[in-house]
Amino acid sequence: MIDLPGSGLPGSDASVHPDVQAALDGDGTPLGQRTRWAVKLLTAPAAPRDEDLSGNFVSVFLARFPQGFAATLQQWRELGPFTVTDYQPVAHKSWVTLEGPAGVRSTLSLTLDSTGLIRVLHLGPETVTPPVHGWDDLARALEQPGVTWSALVTREEGGVTRTLYAKDADRPMPNGSSYKLYLMRALAQAVAAGAVRWDDEVTVTPALRSLPTGDMQELPDGTRVAVRETAYKMIAMSDNTAADLIQDLLGRDAVERAVAEGGHSDPSLLRPFLTSHEVFEIGWGDPRLRARWATADENGRRCLLERIDGPMTVRGSDLGPTVHQLGLDWHMSAWDVTRVLGALAEDGVRDTSGIVDDILAAYPGVPVDSARWPRVVFKGGSCPGVMMFCWLLEDPDGVRCTLVLQQCADDQKLIGDGQFLRGMGGRVIASGLLDGTPR
Structure with missing residues (x-):
């Protein structure tokens, strides 16, 4: 994010x-x-x-x-x-x-x-990550003072899902930009239903402009962009403005339905479903907004979002203290992430145009052996004090593995810039542990 x-x-x-x-x-x-x-x-x-x-x-x-x-x-x-x-x-x-x-x-x-x-x-x-020959190696690397973490590794074969490794995988954690997986699900469903077409267009406006990551926030007001290109940027480049444009197109209600249908263990944690613009504006704007958000119920929070429906006042330089403790993030457990990844993989199978799969597989996150894993879905997420990376990998025989790594802390310095956590994901994928043949 x-x-x-x-x-x-x-x-x-x-x-x-x-x-x-x-x-x-x-x-x-x-x-x-x-x-x-x-x-x-x-x-x-x-x-x-x-x-x-x-x-x-x-x-x-x-x-x-x-x-x-x-x-x-x-x-x-x-x-x-x-x-x-x-x-x-x-x-x-x-x-x-x-x-x-x-x-x-x-x-x-x-x-x-x-x-x-x-x-x-x-x-x-250079960030050097330790070798991973077993799950104990992963646990030792991620166990750091002041950092809460979770991990989940699964393997699905012949309709049976096996848990290869789990650490606090049922605990909801802030996830940053992985919320865009639910937006992609809602969009895929809308396209399948004929309510949206890939060549429809969205329009950049001041009220929908967010902060980086991405580059769509730099487009002039009134710029029209195809839904397909916008969705690609949302997933492959984690473009925040692209995500907000997609959510505006679909409506908040549709995305909240996708959360429930995507298997989230507690959909109330994502109601109301926030845009990146809203998280930035409440999290690092007027401190009175944060105070109201922290004490409000769901209805009160929805009313608060209506009050900030306008151009963003926050700049990137304003981001500082962590705010995920106030519910200003998108909370998902590792199992929640795994379920939505699986649901998206099925969306890709059903989509005869191939566009859903093209978008999901555009950026694998780390170098991956394409002969071993010809299909890779990746999403990362970050915010002050939050870091997560997840992968769904499918082999030539249709066997699917998922890997979810999550971190959060009250102090951003303890999380760093993500090099280490993503590197550990690359280590696991290259280790052979996903198919039971450690290398």
């Missing part, structure tokens, strides 16, 4: 791959081309000038550096000289591990926006 610089680094064991530079040099995709250019910013003999950068970045990125981004690049370059030791591209994101003097390793993370320009570029210390 929120932009986290550098977030999402897949698991690393700090090993050097000698063919990495060749893989980066040979990647002819737009992502590969932008990544090579970004690496050269740090490794070229001369530092670039600010006027040489604007054609590669979205304007809002460069606007974050009033003194010029070249000055920040120079600070990064002083940590070198660098050698590329790992390159991991996934859809519209990439991570490059760079080794500097004395073996110090950093990660350069890059995210493209829908226009192909760089939206996020961040250099930070």
Whole structure:
């Protein structure tokens, strides 16, 4: 739900791959081309000038550096000289591990926006995740002081679902952007019923504009976007404005029905079903709104939402203290997440157009062996003090596995930027534990 610089680094064991530079040099995709250019910013003999950068970045990125981004690049370059030791591209994101003097390793993370320009570029210390050979390894890695966590791993084969691992999987927890799974369910149902068509359009307005993640909030007022493109951005790029546009199209009632039909164990936790705009506005706007929300019942909260139905007053820089304790988030247990993932997978099977599956599988979250898992559904979620990642993976024989990892804390610093948790998800997927053959 929120932009986290550098977030999402897949698991690393700090090993050097000698063919990495060749893989980066040979990647002819737009992502590969932008990544090579970004690496050269740090490794070229001369530092670039600010006027040489604007054609590669979205304007809002460069606007974050009033003194010029070249000055920040120079600070990064002083940590070198660098050698590329790992390159991991996934859809519209990439991570490059760079080794500097004395073996110090950093990660350069890059995210493209829908226009192909760089939206996020961040250099930070490498996050190393421990190997996972058994479920005890996962538990030891996630057990951290001050952090509440849960995990659930299931395997469905022949109509029978088996629990491979569970830790507090029945406990509702804040989940950030995974709420968009319910929006996708409601949309798939509306399309199947003929109430909405994929080529219908939604319109960007001030009252529906949210904060990043995503880029639709930067579109001019009155811009019309196809439902299919909006849904793609909502899932693949976790675009908050896209999600709010879809919810406005469907109506809050329809989404709340999808929550109940999607198997949520306590749908009242998601009533009223909040938009990202509403969470931002109540959570970090007028403190009197937070106080009223915290003490109000469902009807009182619905009345409060009507009062803030207008353009957002909160900016990204206003986000600070955690607010999930006040119910300002979307609370789901790991089992709830698993059930909605399964329901969406079935929606994809029923959709003869293939559009639902195309949207769900657009971004796998981590590098995944496509021969082993040709179908992957992924969603992540974050908010101050909240982090979660979930996957549904299907093998060539139709066997489905789900993996849900959730964290929350009262202090955002204890959660971090998500690199570690997502990396642990990548570790589990690569471990062989999902099919009973640990590697």
